[in-house]
Amino acid sequence: MLEIKNLHARIGEKEILKGVNLTVPDGEIHAIMGPNGAGKSTLSYVLSGRDGYEVTQGEVFYNGQNILELEPEDRAAAGIFLAFQYPVELPGVGNANFLRTALNAVRRKRGEAELDAVAFLKLARAAIKNLSMKEDFLKRNVNVGFSGGEKKRNEMLQMALLQPGLAILDETDSGLDIDALKIVAEGVNALRSPTFAALVITHYQRLLDHIVPDVVHVLSGGRIVRTGPAALALELEERGYAGLEAA
């Protein structure tokens, strides 16, 4: 379970999050929608521990542990996974090497045995098949020369292998065609279980046709200004974000 309590955060002198309160119980998928500049990406970076974002107030608990003091790699080992809006290219780093290094780092911290090359390949090939990806994905450099859709699929592949307890999808739908969107949705839906929660951050409603959230929150001006059922997304699609600040 993720609990965010009165979270304030800033970049430099600029306060972006101004008291976010949010609880995502295990087994649920929550969507965060909101206009540009509302603080959506900042929230995802603060949760995953990126440098440069200063938390000035508030707490974030994941499964009862205050995660704000943890390094990004320790948050990942604890089960938090951030799917990037713009997955980063790593020239010179092979995808298979990257995936295996990540998986084994996480397994080590979780007290599980590391996987040798053969066991890893078996696991990776199965995950690739599930995501309708080509096997040469493993041989290419991480995200280098990937199309937008391929990059997002690669995020889903990482998520499938790392088996997080909480996935944060930061505008994962941006720049995706409908097929890629479905792949992303299937990736998340495949992980749905009583011990998995997700925070789906999106500007548009269309991803939520495929990942149906249990709850929709509206983030605007650095605060959650509305919370409602899945239908709230449709309402926002029709009427836009205008006037929400006052609501």
Add this chain to the structure above:
Amino acid sequence: MPGWKLRNMVALPTNKLEAWRYTDLAPLSTLSFAQAPQATAPALPALDMPRLVFVNGVFAGGLSSSLDFAAPFAAGAEDSALPLALLNAGLARDGVVLNVPDGVDAGTILLFAQATATEPFAAHLRHRVTLGQGARLTIIDIAKGDGVYWHNPVTDIALAPGAQLAHYRLQDESREAFNTATIKAEIAAGAVYEHFTATIGARLSRTEIHATLRGEQASAQLSAAQLLTGEQHGDFTSVVAHKAPNCPSRQTVKSVLSGLARGVFQGRIEVDRIAQKTDGYQMSRALLLSPHAEMDIKPELQIYADDVKCSHGATIGTLDENQLFYLRSRGIPEDEARALLIRAFLDEALEPVRQEDAKELLEAAIETWWTRQ
């Protein structure tokens, strides 16, 4: 001549010479050199291949393999005007002459130079490598040691038409030592000289390569990785002279610098008037891991032909924060993430090293360098 000082004997090049503008040999000129001590058996790398071993500047026959294409040192005149090569010619007492006959593939050999100094001494090895038509050879060339000493080897290379020499160097000298290596390669039509140097050791080092392409389709593929820390100074200077048409050449240098380290790359492509259709490429990239590290890059193109393709590029940067965060967000600890990115940064320079033993050896040296940081 125990107790001799260089400055009393010869004029070492100074910064006033353009070719030595970024590398100052002053710390070397004030050293007082003693006789090299008696050789002790070095720890040799576990490589299953014929080897030629030099200890404290002397050929160690008992530790070396007998090779039918190897002959003992023969003093030779120096035909260049390079100051350190001239000095070597005057002082060299040992080295090896390799002569691979036409059409013979001589496989891979290890050339190992070990120095163990109790007092500073100098070793001027002089090697000559000649490959006949279509002959092949791979040399894994390692220099290691302890204490204060100066390795000043010269390697003269002559490749007949169609010959292929792969020369992989690991300069892993003592951190108090000096290493100045001069390599001159004469490359005939269709012959290939492939060179890689990993500069890891020595307080001050310079690798200077002069590759001359004498016939059509002669090729020089030069790359280097300099990994320097503390107050180390590493210089990679390469000059490729295109003296025939239709020749490709590459110079690829990657430098990773931390602490107060200083890296230098001077790369020159000379294209003769007759060397039309030259394809010359030069790239230098440096990664500064500390705000006090320094990289000096001097690319030079001298082109006298009018139908050539020559490109050069140079970048100096730091590790990318985005990439680092991406790796850490996937659970990879910061140290491991940095190591992964540094190895990736070196990839372009290491990529041409295909001989498995050499690749493994160099990868291990790079990993060791990183874990010591």
